[in-house]
Amino acid sequence: MSDSRLIFVHGNGAIVEGAIQAGCRFYAGYPITPSSEIAEEMSKRLPQVGGIYVQGEDELASINMIVGASMAGAKAMTATSGPGFSLMQEGLGLAVATETPLVIVNMMRAGPSTGIASKAWQGDIMQSRFGSHSDYEIISVYPWSVQEAFDLTIESFNLAEKYMTPVVLLGDAILARMRERLYIKQEEIIDRKRPSEPEGKYMPYKRDQSLVPVIASFGEGFHVLKDSLTHNENGYYYENPEVQAKYVRGITEKIKKNAAAIEKYESVFTEDAEVVIVAAGPMARVAHSMIIDARKRGKKWGMFRPVTIWPFPEEQLKKSVQKAIYVIVVEMSTGKLVYPVKWSINDNDRVKLVSWLSYEAPTPDELEHLCEKEVNG
Amino acid sequence: MSGKPFFRTIFDVPHEEYFSPGHGLCAGCTAGTIAKLLLKVAGPNTIVVNATGCVEVSTTTYPYTSWNVPWLHVAFENTAAAASGVESAIIALKKKGIMDPSTKVNVIALAGDGGTYDIGLQALSGMLERGHRVMYVLYDNEAYMNTGIQRSGSTPEFAWTTTTPVGSQWKGKMQQKKPIAEIVSAHGTPYVATSNPNNFTDMMNKFKKGLETEGPSFVHVLQPCTTGWKFDPRYGIEISRLATETAMWINWENDHGEFRVTVTVPRRRHVRNYLRMQGRFSHLTEQEVNEIQDSVNKKVENINRLVGKTVIGPLVE
Numbered sequence: 262m263s264d265s266r267l268i269f270v271h272g273n274g275a276i277v278e279g280a281i282q283a284g285c286r287f288y289a290g291y292p293i294t295p296s297s298e299i300a301e302e303m304s305k306r307l308p309q310v311g312g313i314y315v316q317g318e319d320e321l322a323s324i325n326m327i328v329g330a331s332m333a334g335a336k337a338m339t340a341t342s343g344p345g346f347s348l349m350q351e352g353l354g355l356a357v358a359t360e361t362p363l364v365i366v367n368m369m370r371a372g373p374s375t376g377i378a379s380k381a382w383q384g385d386i387m388q389s390r391f392g393s394h395s396d397y398e399i400i401s402v403y404p405w406s407v408q409e410a411f412d413l414t415i416e417s418f419n420l421a422e423k424y425m426t427p428v429v430l431l432g433d434a435i436l437a438r439m440r441e442r443l444y445i446k447q448e449e450i451i452d453r454k455r456p457s458e459p460e461g462k463y464m465p466y467k468r469d470q471s472l473v474p475v476i477a478s479f480g481e482g483f484h485v486l487k488d489s490l491t492h493n494e495n496g497y498y499y500e501n502p503e504v505q506a507k508y509v510r511g512i513t514e515k516i517k518k519n520a521a522a523i524e525k526y527e528s529v530f531t532e533d534a535e536v537v538i539v540a541a542g543p544m545a546r547v548a549h550s551m552i553i554d555a556r557k558r559g560k561k562w563g564m565f566r567p568v569t570i571w572p573f574p575e576e577q578l579k580k581s582v583q584k585a586i587y588v589i590v591v592e593m594s595t596g597k598l599v600y601p602v603k604w605s606i607n608d609n610d611r612v613k614l615v616s617w618l619s620y621e622a623p624t625p626d627e628l629e630h631l632c633e634k635e636v637n638g
Numbered sequence: 639m640s641g642k643p644f645f646r647t648i649f650d651v652p653h654e655e656y657f658s659p660g661h662g663l664c665a666g667c668t669a670g671t672i673a674k675l676l677l678k679v680a681g682p683n684t685i686v687v688n689a690t691g692c693v694e695v696s697t698t699t700y701p702y703t704s705w706n707v708p709w710l711h712v713a714f715e716n717t718a719a720a721a722s723g724v725e726s727a728i729i730a731l732k733k734k735g736i737m738d739p740s741t742k743v744n745v746i747a748l749a750g751d752g753g754t755y756d757i758g759l760q761a762l763s764g765m766l767e768r769g770h771r772v773m774y775v776l777y778d779n780e781a782y783m784n785t786g787i788q789r790s791g792s793t794p795e796f797a798w799t800t801t802t803p804v805g806s807q808w809k810g811k812m813q814q815k816k817p818i819a820e821i822v823s824a825h826g827t828p829y830v831a832t833s834n835p836n837n838f839t840d841m842m843n844k845f846k847k848g849l850e851t852e853g854p855s856f857v858h859v860l861q862p863c864t865t866g867w868k869f870d871p872r873y874g875i876e877i878s879r880l881a882t883e884t885a886m887w888i889n890w891e892n893d894h895g896e897f898r899v900t901v902t903v904p905r906r907r908h909v910r911n912y913l914r915m916q917g918r919f920s921h922l923t924e925q926e927v928n929e930i931q932d933s934v935n936k937k938v939e940n941i942n943r944l945v946g947k948t949v950i951g952p953l954v955e
Contacts, residue, residue, distance in 0.1 A: 291757070292788035292801070300788065301800040308807035316789055316801050319715060319757035344713060375690055375713060378785075 265446040272410045272436040273298035273340075275443050276366055277306055279414025280338050284450055285364070286312035287337040289326035291319055291345060294378035295437040296368040299340035320345040324352030324365070331361045332487055334478030336418055340366035343385060344375060346392070353427055354393035357512060359487045360466070360476055362421035362428075362453060364414070369433040371620045380620030381434035383544065386597035389429040390571045396509045398516035400523055401429040401571040403542045407441035412448070413568070419451040420523060424473050424515055431570060433593075435543040435622060456483060464494045472515040516572060524577065525568035530556060531581040534563030536636060539578070539590045539602050541567055543622060548591055551625040551632070570598070575605035582606060589632050591615040593622070644846050645679075645839040652678045656706040662696035666864040666871025668878060669693050669777050671835045673704075673748070676775060679845040680744045682707060685724055689717035689749035689758060692784045693777065715757040718765035721747035721772045744849050747774040752782045755791035755816050766825040766854050773848040773855045776818065779863035787866040791816040795933075796926055797918045799866070804921045822856045823892050829855035831891035835862075836878035837901050840889055844900075847893065860887050868917025880912040885938050885950050899941060899949040906953045909934055 270278070276299055280288075288307055290300040304314040317323035320341055327337035341349060346367045356363050369385045371377035385392075389401040400420050404410040410432065417428040454475045456463045465476045465485050477483035486496040491508050493499045516523070527545075530552060531537055540548040545566040555562040565581045567574050582588050588611055590599040596614050603609040613635040617623050623631075645651065656677035663670045669692055677684065684707045688694045694711050697704040712720040725745045731737040747765075749758055754776045765772060781799045782788040789799040794815045798804050802811040823830045829851040833841035841859060848855035862877040864870070869877060881887035882901055886909055889901035909931045913919040922930075931953075938950045 292752070292782045292785040294785050297785050297788060297800075301786070304801040304808075305803045305805065308805075314801070318755075318759070318791060348715075375711070378695075 265444070268443050268445065269440060270407060270443050271298065271438050271440045272404075272407050272432055273368070273438070274302055275407045275411040276340070276414045276430065276432070277302040278443065278445055279411040280364070280418070281306055281310055281312075282445070282448065282450070283415040283418035284336045284452070285338045285418060286310070287315075287327065287330040287335040288312070288339065289315045289317050289323040289330070289337070290339045291317050291323045291341065293342045293345045295370060295434040296340040296342050296366060298437070299366060320348035321352065324349040325355070327363050328352055328356050328359070328361050331356075331363050332359070332479055334480065336362070336422070338364040338366065340368065342368045342370045342378070343372045346385060346388065350392040354395070354397065355489050356427040357393065357397040357399065358489050360425040360474055360512065361487070362418075362425055364417045364421055364428050364430055366430045366432060368437045369431060377620060379434055381543070381593060381622070382620060383433060383542065383593040384597060385431065386541075386570055386592075386594070387600070389431055396513060398513045399429060399571055400424065400426060400516065400569065401431055402525070402568060403431040403570050404436065404568070405542050405545050405566065407436075407439060407443050409568075410436060411443055411445065415448045415450070419449070422451050422453040424519065424523070425453065425476060426516065431542065433542055434620075439543065455481070460484060465496050466492060466511070467494045468511060468515070472511070472518055474511075520572040521576075523569055524572055524574040526574040526577045527566040527568060528577065528581045529564045529566075531563035531565060532584075533561055534585055535561040536563070536587045536589060536632070537582045537585040538562065538564045538632065539567070539588060539598065540564065540592065541570060541598055544591060544593055544617070547622055547625055547628055551629045554625055555629060567598075570601075573601035573605065575601070578602065578605045585611065587611050587613055587636055589613045589615055589635050591617060591628060591632070593617050593620070643839065643843045645842040647839065650839070651675070651842070654678065654681070656680070656682060656684070657697075658704045658706060660702060661704045662699055663692065664865050664871070666874050667692070668835045668861050668863075668874040669779070671838070671875075672775075672777050672841070672859050672861060673697070675835075675838055675842050676746070676748070676845055677707065679842050680707075680746060680849060683742060684708075684744040684746060685710070687712060687717055687721040687724060687745070687747045689747075689753035690714040690784070691750035691753055692779070693748060693750070695784060714753055716761050717747045717749045717753060717758055718761040718772070718774060721745055721774070722765045722768060722770045725770045725772050745770075745772045747772050749774070749776060750784070751776065751778045751780060751792035752790045755818050762822070763825065766822060766827050766856075769853050771851075771853055773845070773851070773857065775845070776856070776858045777861040778858060779861045779866060780815070781863075781866050783863050783866045792818070796922055796930065798921060799918070809926070810918070810921065819856065819858045827856055828853045828894050829891070830858075831856070831889075831900075832858045832860075832887070833889050833900075834860040834878045834881060834887055836875050836882060837889055840900050844891060847891070866918065868920075869915055873915060877912065877915055880907070880915065883907045884909045884912040885934050886912050888937070888941060888950065890941070897944060899945055902949045904951040906938070906951050907955050908953060911955075
């Protein structure tokens, strides 16, 4: 494609460009710092490409509008931050239950509650996975650069369409406002499958070996019922223990059993590392600088960065920490990412946590000093 | 209920300050004027429940606070709900004998337009329907100014905001402003009023009446915003005056079903005078300005018919 170009933009802007390229043509959102620029840019960009921008009266409206839009066949997105993400949990559950592809951007900020609107935090890692009630699985990705924000936005839409699921794109106030070069080029775009069986035989929630149902959009000529209630393969509410079990198994296993294909990670200098730092998002950039410096000084340090936070790349982490005496999780919270790390590693006494409880990212030296303390007891 | 107004000139304004200067509101912001005069009317026996918004963030930045009365900041959507709780707690404390039943405590909910028209409407409606004795003060700057000028349900037609851009596809906001005070009135709310900081005695009298109302009351105040409306900071009050003089904004009250226009306008000015002072309307063509004038003319006609006499006069310039 001749569409490749180089621009200088912030993380929010990169997400907008990624979404447009991925085919997003409906955006509903509600202003909230530090994600508002996504709404602002979308309100300019979408009308230019024949898309629709709508501002909701709140986050409940916004997420439910994109659920509706996606059910009608549009690739749809919203963006928010902590307080808004909390309000969106019910709608997110609805999207999970009805297997509706969406992309929800959550630019994490300091909290809880209103917290500090314009400052970064990494406190919503668990919320992105467990925020809505009852049993479900979700895909959540967390870029560390403006370029990756663009790439992973396209990836998020692709994953959403492929696995018929909402995808949470995590970011934080640092990523949202950080300006970097962005190379825009045409990426592969995946669209949701269309039913191959004729109306009458077609069952929207029937799964083949891919475990992902082929769900017709409204207006495609199929009788499709989308229900937040427990439903059978036809999409009808059915109160029955087997139907409930099959329903919950269906929406969770399509992610769990395809996890290996979904997971993304980055492993740097871990082959011989005695200390493996685990970090995600922009915090991993600090960790990356730190281990490069540490290597120069002869320390055998490495870094593991989960790119998909959920499903968490457990097996890959296990491989990366084989030689490690210590696994140090560094994060801007009291400890969220440390849990999936501990779940992944059997002898988890060697897992240490460095909680950086300042909304300004540490310098590599500061971080090294803190990690050094954990190593030396 | 009308009688003689309590505040008639600047000499009637109390000297006591319960809203301190030194806050971080923009230079020329009229929200400070509203909050200051509100507390002068309410006095010390007041609890303020403040929604997220400009006033909240800029009046309570550590280590300072402008509020010399108890003040509660809640999330964005729940000012009216939290105020309902505060009011109910006072009733409970009085019933338990912990608080002297004769003590009068003003409970004021203070929120901007985003927190009222949009995300807070459900909580507001609930509060009105349950009939809590809370005065809800809406300072209306016609967009989400605190997060960077995004459109709200209050943004008037054609206004530029960061999410209603002006370009080949859009000409600013393409929808009308939601009639919030009428929506509140429709709940059967005993006291509903609209005002603006230029008519400050009118505004203060309305705060006073609202606080004296048994049950919920609602005062909707226009709050010209130098940053979001894009005008020089010194013109806030002038724009507020022009809003009244052009009848873009009409100061009225619905006092227990008795409807009155409290600031009459004998000679009405063209809306051009109001619109052309603001950068957010700078893209308007003469035709669009006339469209706005037509809709104001209709509104004035309706108001005059409702009152039964000419309270807002003919267009003279």
